[in-house]
Amino acid sequence: MNTAQHTGSPEHIAVRSLTKRYGTDVTALASIDLGIAEGELVAIVGPSGCGKSTLLRILAGLMPPTEGEARLGGSPIAGPRKDIGVVFQTPVLFPWRSVLDNALLPVDVQKLGRERMRATAMELLKLVGLQGFEHHLPNQLSGGMQQRAALVRALIHDPSVLLMDEPFGALDAMTREQMNLELQRIWMERQKTVVFVTHSVGEAVFLADRVIVMSPRPGRIVDTLAVDFPRPRPLSVMNTEAFGVHVSRIRQALNATGGLE
Amino acid sequence: MSATLRLLLMAALLGLWEGAARLLHVPAYILPPPSAVAVGFYRGIASGLYAEHIWITMLETFLGFAFGAAAGFGLGTFVALSRRFEYYLYPIIVMFQAMPKVALAPLIIVWFGLDLTSKVINASLVCFFPLMVNTIAGLRAADEDRISLMRSLAASDAQIFWMLRLPGALPSIFAGLEIAMIFALIGAIVAEFVGAQAGLGMLIQSMNFSMDVAGQFSVLFILSLIGLALNTIVAAVRKRVVFWDQPRQDLRPGGKS
Numbered sequence: 205m206n207t208a209q210h211t212g213s214p215e216h217i218a219v220r221s222l223t224k225r226y227g228t229d230v231t232a233l234a235s236i237d238l239g240i241a242e243g244e245l246v247a248i249v250g251p252s253g254c255g256k257s258t259l260l261r262i263l264a265g266l267m268p269p270t271e272g273e274a275r276l277g278g279s280p281i282a283g284p285r286k287d288i289g290v291v292f293q294t295p296v297l298f299p300w301r302s303v304l305d306n307a308l309l310p311v312d313v314q315k316l317g318r319e320r321m322r323a324t325a326m327e328l329l330k331l332v333g334l335q336g337f338e339h340h341l342p343n344q345l346s347g348g349m350q351q352r353a354a355l356v357r358a359l360i361h362d363p364s365v366l367l368m369d370e371p372f373g374a375l376d377a378m379t380r381e382q383m384n385l386e387l388q389r390i391w392m393e394r395q396k397t398v399v400f401v402t403h404s405v406g407e408a409v410f411l412a413d414r415v416i417v418m419s420p421r422p423g424r425i426v427d428t429l430a431v432d433f434p435r436p437r438p439l440s441v442m443n444t445e446a447f448g449v450h451v452s453r454i455r456q457a458l459n460a461t462g463g464l465e
Numbered sequence: 466m467s468a469t470l471r472l473l474l475m476a477a478l479l480g481l482w483e484g485a486a487r488l489l490h491v492p493a494y495i496l497p498p499p500s501a502v503a504v505g506f507y508r509g510i511a512s513g514l515y516a517e518h519i520w521i522t523m524l525e526t527f528l529g530f531a532f533g534a535a536a537g538f539g540l541g542t543f544v545a546l547s548r549r550f551e552y553y554l555y556p557i558i559v560m561f562q563a564m565p566k567v568a569l570a571p572l573i574i575v576w577f578g579l580d581l582t583s584k585v586i587n588a589s590l591v592c593f594f595p596l597m598v599n600t601i602a603g604l605r606a607a608d609e610d611r612i613s614l615m616r617s618l619a620a621s622d623a624q625i626f627w628m629l630r631l632p633g634a635l636p637s638i639f640a641g642l643e644i645a646m647i648f649a650l651i652g653a654i655v656a657e658f659v660g661a662q663a664g665l666g667m668l669i670q671s672m673n674f675s676m677d678v679a680g681q682f683s684v685l686f687i688l689s690l691i692g693l694a695l696n697t698i699v700a701a702v703r704k705r706v707v708f709w710d711q712p713r714q715d716l717r718p719g720g721k722s
Contacts (some may be wrong), residue, residue, distance in 0.1 A: 296613075300635075
């Protein structure tokens with residue numbers, strides 16, 4: 205398998221010897237090197253506490269690294285950036301905003317012109333199957349629908365990068381598979397660079413062009429695995445032998461670090 | 466659950482009261498029967514005597530509520546947003562809070578006189594705290610994930626306040642307003658007890674001196690109606706403003722004292 209890291213090709217996201225420590229004794233991330241090409245869908249798997257969420261928060265500009273640096277499109281990430289969309293573990297919708305208004309939150313914050321963006325929002329809501337629910341309040345929607353609305357919100361300002369932190373972890377298995385299919389469809393349509401954090405090995409292999417395997421604290425990259433199933437991948441790809449081979453290789457890598465829950 | 470049964474129960478209680486007062490020959494200056502209270506109520510209303518006092522007390526209550534609520538909200542916001550402000554001022558505020566504000570009423574009458582001003586000040590002092598405390602709690606309770614989301618969008622602190630903290634605090638602020646409204650009424654009445662030329666509190670005092678117990682009961686009845694009306698107003702505004710967070714059914718207006 206190839207562990208090359210697209211070096212040489214223009215890297216949209218470049219992480220160089222990045223270390224994150226909390227206080228003096230907790231090292232969450234230890235010298236991470238990672239390059240992600242534009243339009244690539246990368247999944248990061250690892251056990252709880254491997255620092256994968258920390259890495260995502262650093263990429264989102266929500267916290268600075270202790271050492272090393274992360275660059276986006278050539279410039280260092282020094283704080284929150286407008287060309288990044290984030291999807292969290294929970295939908296994090298504002299209960300006083302309708303689905304449409306929640307989707308338009310980045311537009312309001314970044315003053316992109318509500319009227320102009322309204323049509324875009326409606327189009328994206330349609331893309332995720334929420335047409336007809338624009339004027340509902342979040343608490344009138346199911347968990348899966350709420351996370352779809354959160355996805356629209358992350359896409360509305362047309363960011364080049366989508367950072368997803370275990371976005372479907374709280375959903376039931378069937379809704380989760382459905383959301384994986386939709387994410388793939390949206391990604392194929394919009395060609396964003398996606399960093400997808402998960403602790404489901406199957407989800408990672410199903411979705412990603414490349415799976416990064418991390419070890420528990422201090423978090424480091426222990427394996428990188430390219431997945432080249434043709435797209436769009438149907439759910440049935442999970443039943444193929446090749447899929448099983450990928451999954452067991454990742455499990456082995458996780459086992460070797462003693463990190464499998 | 467029948468409305469008729471509810472009314473019947475109420476009528477039965479009144480009947481019991483009436484019967485007991487008459488059969489046991491309870492003196493009218495101790496416990497007048499409901500019929501006497503009704504007569505007193507009718508006289509007070511018909512003569513136009515109550516109208517003037519109701520107006521005065523309502524005015525004091527509303528003005529006191531407006532000033533007290535504005536100050537409570539303003540100061541609460543500062544304390545919630547500024548650590549420095551909190552560090553220096555909060556101990557003073559808490560000490561002041563620990564003191565029963567109604568005990569200040571005599572002093573306030575001395576300082577500000579017998580007319581409207583002293584009542585408004587007392588009412589606003591009494592209703593200031595519940596709102597300040599609820600404002601602080603509400604603004605502080607902003608969900609960490611929501612703040613992270615706003616930050617990830619490169620939102621400014623002002624945007625985080627207006628788009629996230631303030632709307633998020635509204636349920637708590639309105640809970641504070643409901644209490645503050647009733648507290649303002651209490652503050653106004655207590656100040657009227659201490660010294661006033663008009664108002665329902667003053668009316669109760671003077672009826673007490675003249676042993677008009679039936680009249681006192683009728684004023685108490687008016688006060689409950691006013692309290693209920695004030696609570697209903699706040700609840701109605703709350704329902705419009707905080708449309709996404711409705712209180713559960715059992716929390717009826719008037720359920721709080």
